[in-house]
Amino acid sequence: MDRSAAPQAASPARRSPATAPPPPPARSEVESLQAYSAPLEGRRGLLRLDFNENTVGPSPKVVEAIRAIPADEYAIYPEYDGLREAVLASLMATSGTIAADAPSTEPAAEQPGRRPSLRSEQVGLFNGVDAAIHALFQAYGAPGDRLLTTSPTFGYYTPCARMQGMAIEAIPYRMPGFGFPFEEILAALTTAPAGADGSWRPPRLLLLCNPNNPTGTRLAPEAVLALAAAAPHTLVVVDELYEAFTGDSVLPLLLAPGGRHDPEGQKPGDASVRAADVAASPETASPETAALPTAAPADPFASCPNLLVLRSLSKTAGIAGLRIGFAIGAAAVVDRVSRVTGPYDINSFAVSAAFAALADQAYVDAFVAEVLAARQWLVERLVAAGVRHHVDGGNYLLIWPQRPAAAVDQALREAGILVRSMAGKPLIDGSLRVSLGTLEQMGRFWDAFVVCDARPV
Numbered sequence: 001m002d003r004s005a006a007p008q009a010a011s012p013a014r015r016s017p018a019t020a021p022p023p024p025p026a027r028s029e030v031e032s033l034q035a036y037s038a039p040l041e042g043r044r045g046l047l048r049l050d051f052n053e054n055t056v057g058p059s060p061k062v063v064e065a066i067r068a069i070p071a072d073e074y075a076i077y078p079e080y081d082g083l084r085e086a087v088l089a090s091l092m093a094t095s096g097t098i099a100a101d102a103p104s105t106e107p108a109a110e111q112p113g114r115r116p117s118l119r120s121e122q123v124g125l126f127n128g129v130d131a132a133i134h135a136l137f138q139a140y141g142a143p144g145d146r147l148l149t150t151s152p153t154f155g156y157y158t159p160c161a162r163m164q165g166m167a168i169e170a171i172p173y174r175m176p177g178f179g180f181p182f183e184e185i186l187a188a189l190t191t192a193p194a195g196a197d198g199s200w201r202p203p204r205l206l207l208l209c210n211p212n213n214p215t216g217t218r219l220a221p222e223a224v225l226a227l228a229a230a231a232p233h234t235l236v237v238v239d240e241l242y243e244a245f246t247g248d249s250v251l252p253l254l255l256a257p258g259g260r261h262d263p264e265g266q267k268p269g270d271a272s273v274r275a276a277d278v279a280a281s282p283e284t285a286s287p288e289t290a291a292l293p294t295a296a297p298a299d300p301f302a303s304c305p306n307l308l309v310l311r312s313l314s315k316t317a318g319i320a321g322l323r324i325g326f327a328i329g330a331a332a333v334v335d336r337v338s339r340v341t342g343p344y345d346i347n348s349f350a351v352s353a354a355f356a357a358l359a360d361q362a363y364v365d366a367f368v369a370e371v372l373a374a375r376q377w378l379v380e381r382l383v384a385a386g387v388r389h390h391v392d393g394g395n396y397l398l399i400w401p402q403r404p405a406a407a408v409d410q411a412l413r414e415a416g417i418l419v420r421s422m423a424g425k426p427l428i429d430g431s432l433r434v435s436l437g438t439l440e441q442m443g444r445f446w447d448a449f450v451v452c453d454a455r456p457v
């Protein structure tokens with residue numbers, strides 16, 4: 001380029017760094033936020049029991065599918081055709097029924113009567129469940145709105161609420177035993193606190209992690225549905241990332257033939273909140289759900305359009321590094337949450353891996369079975385050695401070492417094993433969260449733990 005011919009644009013006066021103004025501030029909520037940080041570096045080559053990942057990697061079919069992607073596909077934007085349908089077919093197969101949009105394998109005459117069926121618009125695709133969480137806060141959380149959740153729970157809900165300027169109410173699990181605080185959550189959802197003025201509104205969002213990370217607390221799916229029915233103006237999000245290890249999902253109830261789900265007949269709840277009110281709620285009803293009779297809903301979310309379920313392939317299928325997660329709910333809610341994402345947020349590798357992973361449920365089932373056997377084996381050791389521990393749902397458990405947790409954490413790291421310190425977390429300060437892998441891996445962990453905690457056997 002002939003520089004002499006370039007137009008002489010008025011160049012900004014160069015200032016010395018000392019006199020340069022500071023960079024423009026971000027939104028006030030962001031200025032007061034600390035980046036969400038987790039000790040994610042330097043983990044390669046170690047036994048990683050610190051992030052509840054699948055400890056053996058994905059199915060060979062996933063590896064094959066990734067290797068088969070031709071290089072010229074790297075150059076084009078990803079395509080998502082058929083992925084939602086594959087997710088629903090998998091969800092409905094693992095929940096004991098058949099997707100409306102999935103190719104039917106049964107002759108029509110043999111299909112049982114009317115059963116609730118998910119449609120592809122009811123599945124949102126995200127760059128991991130983290131991205132779904134971020135998006136749902138962006139879509140629903142406004143400054144001054146309230147997030148209701150439990151404590152301690154998954155760490156990413158709080159920064160997402162803070163970046164929206166939301167107030168956070170975190171209700172502790174019940175001790176001893178980390179029981180779910182059902183009555184307290186129900187009251188916080190439905191009842192203005194004493195002294196509140198007439199402007200009290202229910203929380204905008206309720207985040208339930210089921211089973212809870214890190215306490216493993218399991219909440220019956222009927223209780224989740226009862227909470228959703230009691231608070232039709234609250235978006236109730238149930239993060240089911242670890243449900244495969246325990247089976248506590250709302251989906252089998254919602255997808256049961258004949259729509260067995262009946263929020264009115266279940267659990268404590270506000271009897272004045274009826275399924276019809278939920279479907280008719282102006283904030284949550286979608287045209288299609290509003291038009292359906294509630295007695296035999298074809299849409300599994302017809303009676304709970306304010307419920308959103310989160311699922312991921314990170315922990316079970318072993319593709320946490322590729323990032324893909326799903327949000328399942330009323331089409332209107334999935335649409336709102338999807339509005340705040342970019343058009344190509346999920347990359348082509350994740351898409352190919354997801355198709356292959358979803359088609360190989362047997363691989364996931366075998367890993368889950370291995371984890372459950374390893375859990376049993378480890379718990380027997382912990383009990384026999386008198387180690388304080390807490391185990392419930394999920395592919396992880398909590399251990400309180402007899403030496404300071406930080407020292408045991410460090411000693412395990414030096415022995416090549418990573419676990420996660422729960423230092424500073426309410427109710428579980430001083431514990432280590434240990435992810436569960438195979439029997440062989442838990443054997444390695446136990447041998448090292450006994451030495452690092454200097455515990456006689």
Ligand SMILES: Cc1ncc(COP(=O)(O)O)c(C=O)c1O
Pocket residue numbers: 051052127128129130131154209213239241311312313314320324325
């Ligand atoms: C409860 C919970 N939700 C969501 C996530 C994020 O999952 P993903 O890998 O799909 O983003 C995690 C990851 O640890 C988690 O524990």
